Amino acid sequence: MDRIPFRKEELEIVGQTINMGRGSFPLLNTPITPRENFLMLLRGEDPLWIPFTRDVISVTPAIVKDNIARGFVYDATPFDANTEGGGPDMFGVEWEWVPQVRGSMVRPGNPKVPDVEEWEKYIEFPDPDSWDWAASAEKNRALIEQKDLVFGATILNGLFERLISFCEMSEALVAMIDEDEQEAVHRLFDKLADFYPKIIRKYKEYYHIEILTFHDDWGSQRAPFFSLDTVREMLVPYLKRIVDATHELGVIFELHSCGKNEMLVPAMIEAGVDMWNGQPMNDKKMLVDKYGSQMIFGAAPEGINNDSSVEEVRESCRKFVEKFKDYRIYCGAASDAMFAPKVKESLYEFSRIAKCGTAE
């Protein structure tokens, strides 16, 4: 790919992304599409600018009941989480939509699985083959066929998150290290490692996804929930099977895992994870220096909020590009303020010039 120098005309808005409930975003007059640019990063090539998180469009369609329960239906179906969010997920766990959080929770105190060691008594696995994927994909035809952005799908409840939803947080945490309960957790994760690829294969077959985002929060804002050894023992073998099944389809595997989880990155790499955005409290510079050749990280300009002036945004983006221009990264979003057009424009301009020079 030629290193086409930046021209000011590239900042002209030439279109909008498809709106799937989160609003649409301006498409700039880029020399290649954001999708092509992001794919360069994924292939290990140097993209023409630092890709932006919204260069990926990731669906969470209503066909997967988890997405309704969690209030996160993002597809062509109009969805109002305030009136439709919550209810049973695909395993029959009841979720409660909490408007203040813009998310759902399982109300504590009445777990579906009162005893982890006997989870099989309470849990019936759903059958994705019985869902009408063709009709779901047809509704989303315009999204699937667009070529401006990388197209993907998200699975909201990963391995540990699923365990939490079954038996509550404290019990799930204890079960990860308790010798008596670990065996039951292994049995559950083993079955989930067979189950999730069934859904991923449907996404590939009907939605033609290029990226699969897999949610599994592993930490709080101060530290991981569990040690690296625990992750290696309890999660990596099963996560790796899911990652391998994803890769067999030619699909990139992105882990979405909230928390200060930087010390768990070696486990992510061992599982074969391709990308991890990670929240801002993780030391991204350390991560790209140490692990940047093995995984793609998301990072974001610092200090941008809804009140930031254009000058403040530009300065923050300039510093960000200067710091990360030589690494395999994409710009993740640290907050909603990151989605303002002025942020995207500044990131685009500075990183285009940093990577390809300017014709001006």
Place this chain on the structure above:
Amino acid sequence: MSKIEEIASAVERGKAKLVPGLVEEALDEGADPVEILNKGMIDAMSVVGEKFKNNEIFVPEMLVAARAMKKGVEVLKPNLGGSSDVSIGKAVIGTVQGDLHDIGKNLVCLMIESAGFEVQDLGVDVPAEKFVEAAADPAVKIVGVSALLTTTMPAMKATVEALNAAPNRADFKVMVGGAPITQAFADEIGADAYTPDAATAASVAKAFVVG
């Protein structure tokens, strides 16, 4: 290694199945029940709290250690001659109205209980008046108020204001915590203490009561 040291080691390692037997053995050998509690369990949990603060261990290890201590206390309790001898005071703890998060609150409950308090867990989504009602108990020395969301910080403010207006306010300390809470916010709303994690909450609560 003395029997009490063995108990402390088993508590630290979260060996819930071992601790009751070790406590029984220590009692059979004539060990002082109060010393078993203080040196074999509460001190062990302080070590666990320190390791947690330093990221040497994580939440599950802290939870199993607290569970192991609980099992030991069940054996020990009949030998301590009544709950007043066991407890250094009562703590009531809850998550504010509108907030369903319980993990942080649960950890604080466990660690404060492990520090020697009797704990009343008010649960989640707790209205301010319920905190005030619980704090009216003269045995209450600590009221712990948790909020995980920026959107429920106003409910924490309202709760602390209601507690500060209670006629017996001088009898208890108000401690606050949760992901979005800061020392500045705690000062602004009139709480007595903010702590960033459960282990610190336990040591601060203990310091309030026993100095």
